[in-house]
Amino acid sequence: MQYLQQSFNVRFSYEVFFTRNLFESANTRLTGFLSAVADPAFQKKLLIVLDEGMLAHHPLLKQQIHTCLSAIPGFQLVPEMITVPGGEQVKNDDALLFRLVDAIDQYKIDRHSYVIGIGGGSLLDLVGFAAAISHRGVKHIRIPTTVLSQNDSGIGVKNGVNYKGKKNFLGSFAPPAAVFNDEAFLTTLQARDWCAGMVEAVKVALIKDAPFFEWMETHADALAGGNMADMQYLIYQCAALHLQHIGGGDPFESGSSRPLDFGHWSAHKLEQLTHFELRHGEAVAIGIALDSVYAFLLGWLDEPAMKRILQLLKKMQQPIWHPLLEKQAGGPSPVIAGLEEFREHLGGRLTITLLRAIGKGEEVHELDLELLYKAVDICKKNQS
CATH class of the missing domain: 1.20.1090.10 (Dehydroquinate synthase-like - alpha domain)
Structure with a gap:
């Protein structure tokens, strides 16, 4: 009897940064991270997905993101920033999942580029899963904006959506490239x-x-x-x-x-x-x-x-x-x-x-x- 056996290990490593006002000009946490992974041989792209509920409390955020990320050598910020609802409802919406997959396709987000999710844990779960199933794995960066996502869900390796009423029935293990916890986002949370x-x-x-x-x-x-x-x-x-x-x-x-x-x-x-x-x-x-x-x-x-x-x-x-x-x-x-x-x-x-x-x-x-x-x-x- 003949047979072959394969065995290998894959090393994962990512950092979780703790900061405030991530997109202000004086803050170089995110821009420094991206500059360090830039490649002079080709240009990488950045696709931003935003939590609608969070954005309502931070109306200047889109402009701040554009100013912060549009001038990093080696990177191109795609023209559309996608806004989706926040909360668990986003994980129950198959059409929303494929809207993100279609955007990854439309803007040619390849395996060297990054999808950046900014929002609560449910949005990050959705964004991470969309990235994981596109091109067999596009890199994603998480920017959690709630207490729960900053201390637990947003800093882990799991992504997923709900299916037939079952929580996280569809999902992946896809560690983020990096996580940025910005305490300023917590200042607008409801007490609940x-x-x-x-x-x-x-x-x-x-x-x-x-x-x-x-x-x-x-x-x-x-x-x-x-x-x-x-x-x-x-x-x-x-x-x-x-x-x-x-x-x-x-x-x-x-x-x-x-x-x-x-x-x-x-x-x-x-x-x-x-x-x-x-x-x-x-x-x-x-x-x-x-x-x-x-x-x-x-x-x-x-x-x-x-x-x-x-x-x-x-x-x-x-x-x-x-x-x-x-x-x-x-x-x-x-x-x-x-x-x-x-x-x-x-x-x-x-x-x-x-x-x-x-x-x-x-x-x-x-x-x-x-x-x-x-x-x-x-x-x-x-x-x-």
């Missing part, structure tokens, strides 16, 4: 989005970093009140923990173990069932609360720790319960019934991270449904 974005920091602290969780407890009121210095510390620490995990062993999630999905098995289903009326961070807050109370009932997490988690989420103005967690008309909760869907999303056996202590997560492969409904009742009682 500001607060909901912090939940991913709670999540990663609970499974990896107890001192960071304690810091958030101390600064919760200031964070919820809009303190920018504290928010910048939270974003940096959260991003660092996420990047540390991504580079630590399974960046493309080839196995079923996904500790960073702590609190997410119910969150994804809640988002879908509420037609994405719930913010992602709000759904994750409910998921964290549910799984933390479940761990307490299981005898893993002590009661004081469980109460501290619920209290921090509430101080961050987040929900810890939703009616869809309860049994409906004599049948099961539609959220809890979604456990099998989450197993399919993992691509293997059901694997859920629970807490042994604040800062220490451990995986399980099954849940006791009776205990889970008891956890739902406790979350409901502690909601107010």
Whole structure:
């Protein structure tokens, strides 16, 4: 018998920059990055995709981008800046995905050029996926404009869109060429989005970093009140923990173990069932609360720790319960019934991270449904 075997490794590397007023003339973060990758042998192109909701709060942004990027040697800014709606709705719109693919084709964005997405996590997911499936992979740069995208989704390696109501059913692992976190974009966020974005920091602290969780407890009121210095510390620490995990062993999630999905098995289903009326961070807050109370009932997490988690989420103005967690008309909760869907999303056996202590997560492969409904009742009682 004859056979051939191939094996190779591909190295990925990208930087996440933290800055303010990225497109002002005195700021050389982005222009310096592009100048460093310019090639005198040919001209590269830049295609900009903007979040419509964000742009409404920054009316001068298009002109600032044009001034900043139109004079970089070796680069050509294409004449159209594409504006698309923000929010989860963009990931449910197949026509919008192919509008971006068509623009990549129309403006001849080749594999040496860059698509630059500027907006929240949903827009960045869409832009990254459009780039990943065009020419088998066009480079993309992310400029996240929300708390959630700056501390989690925008700095990772995943892209995707929703399909048949299933979150991120179509997607890719395509790391960005670079990420630029500009704190100035956060100044125009609604309070709801500001607060909901912090939940991913709670999540990663609970499974990896107890001192960071304690810091958030101390600064919760200031964070919820809009303190920018504290928010910048939270974003940096959260991003660092996420990047540390991504580079630590399974960046493309080839196995079923996904500790960073702590609190997410119910969150994804809640988002879908509420037609994405719930913010992602709000759904994750409910998921964290549910799984933390479940761990307490299981005898893993002590009661004081469980109460501290619920209290921090509430101080961050987040929900810890939703009616869809309860049994409906004599049948099961539609959220809890979604456990099998989450197993399919993992691509293997059901694997859920629970807490042994604040800062220490451990995986399980099954849940006791009776205990889970008891956890739902406790979350409901502690909601107010």
